[in-house]
Amino acid sequence: MNFIVDETKPSDSNEKKTGNNIGKTTVLRLINFCLGGSEKSIYQSKEFKNNVNESVKSFLTEQKVKVTLKLQEDLENPLSRQLTICRNFLSGSKKILEIDAKPVLAKNFDMELKKSIFGFEEAKPTFKQLKAKNIRDEAERLENTVRVLGNFGKLEEYEALYLFWLGVDYPDAEKKRLLLEERGLEEKLYNRLFNENSESKLKQFLKIIEHDIDVLESKKNSFNINEEYESDLDSLNKVRANLNSFYSKQSQLDLRRELIEESYSELKKSLVDSQAGLLAELYAQANVFLPNLQKTYDETVAFHNQMVHEKMHFIADELPTIDAQLIKLNSEIQNSLTEEKRLVAQLQKSDTVDELQEVIAQLNGKYEQKGRFEEKLEQLLASKDTLTNIDSQLASIDKSIYELDELIQDRVSTFNMFFSEISNNLYGEKFAMSATFEQKKNTEQHFYKLYIDSLDGQTGTGKKKGEIAAFDIAYVKFAEQLGIKCLHFILHDQMEVVDDNQIEGLVREVVSANCQFVVPILRDKLPASIDKPEYQVLSLSQESKLFMI
Secondary structure (H helix, E strand, O other): OEEEEEOOOOOOOOOOOOOOOOOHHHHHHHHHHHOOOOOHHHHEOOOOOOOEOHHHHHHHHHOOOEEEEEEEOOOOOOOOOEEEEEEEOOOHHHOOEEEOOEEOOHHHHHHHHHHHHHOOOOOOOOHHHHHOOOEEOOHHHHHOOOOOOHHHOOHHHHHHHHHHHOOOOOOOHHHHHHHHHHHHHHHHHHHHHHHHOOHHHHHHHHHHHHHHHHHHHHHHHOOOOOHHHHHHHHHHHHHHHHHHHHHHHHHHHHHHHHHHHHHHHHHHHOOOOOOOHHHHHHHHHHHHHOOOOOOOHHHHHHHHHHHHHHHHHHHHOOHHHHHHHHHHHHHHHHHHHHHHHHHHHHHOOOOOOHHHHHHHHHHHHHHHHHHHHHHHHHHHHHHHHHHHHHHHHHHHHHHHHHOOHHHHHHHHHHHHHHHHHHHHHHHOOOEEEEEEEEEOOOOOOEEEEEEEEEOOOOOOHHHHHHHHHHHHHHHHHHHHHHOOOOOOEEEEOOHHHOOHHHHHHHHHHHHOOOOEEEEEOOHHHOOHHHOOHHHEEEEEOOOOOOOOO
8 A cells, every 4th residue: 555645744833734736646647657648747737738837847857857667567576577667858869768778669659568568469458548447647537437538438449448357358349440430431421422312313313314325326326327437436435435434433533532631621620729728718617617627638638639630540541542543544534535536536527417416415415424323323332332341340340249248247247256345345335347238329339338336326426436446456356366467556546535434444455455556645634543654655745845846
């Protein structure tokens, strides 16, 4: 048990003396920083992005502060495997970002930590998502037991995370995520095509055009023309047919490109500017009405923008291929136009009647119109087939996941043995977790969700934090029993709202578990029975703050 406390005593004569704002919570943020968290959380206000502690920021950069985090598999065995992570607050060539003294690129840091700690190399869940349960210093993790990714977390990301927690192998997590991304773009294309012309409407238009073509072909064939003219006319029709096909393909590619650019632009607009003062003021106003709100503005912005950038990269990936196809098509169109001009000039030298030229012009127009409608119908049907194919793949993946339901429920039952026992020890009430495979509204997709329930219904703030702590300790015991790799340290903020009896109970549970529980807490909120040196890892004061400034 590692309490981070202040040295303020209840008997201090100075009534203004306080144990707040001395760096207790900053310790948690420094640990999170070494594990890939944002440096801004160290010196910037959660609520007001413009409220920067310049003295702390300057200290960290000017003094070239380096933070080193050492992880060890067994703290009681000095020979057990260790991992050392170093970071500083500088940039460019002076930036330090190392794992076991080896420099790591920022873009690879999350994956390298995941491989080093969990031995896991799949794209999802990310290391940031995996550590979220263990570092509870932000609102979404302080208030939610299992929804540790907040409202920005997608259903497929939560599903991958939950199954990882349960030690259930889920190799199709990334494939499912990519299919859902692809489906979103394809559905947008299909809806746009369908809104312009339905499948039935296009087929009816084609029937009318084909009838008009039959009539004009019959009329054209009634003319008595020489073989040379007929041959040139056939060549011209083939060239124009090719042109129609090229124009249709060009139209299709232009439409596809336009849709991608629109989606890209919409996503770009959804990026949140960290300088958006109005939004920060909105967070401030929310804090007035909800005093307990622990909103982390910069972390929320960074998380949101990271997801948007990933989507932008995904949808723009097709643009180079489309541009190459358009260049090739333009070349083919120019060549065909040149040939068309030559054939028209040659035909105009022949003895023809105006009526025949008019019929041919009408016929060519009809063929061009037919080509456009056929291309639109082909696009619509192709998009429909793509959606059907994606849905089929998603259904297959969902089926393979649901086939693991017996294993999943068995793992949940094993977890609940620890969870219900710890919660019962703390509150005389047994909490339980359940896993359900639910269908997403208005779709055919299914996702696993986890729920926490109590026989007595909703819990208050203090009891909720006790529930979260019980969950985290129970998970360490569960993971150990099943051999699931996990972090054996738990960081919790704002434990002052928990009753003394439950804080004492948590200490007993931590001592009996193979985990390290780090908690910043005001000394006057610490029960006397556990206000002991062996439980206190760090003591700070107004005269001796964390950074000594």
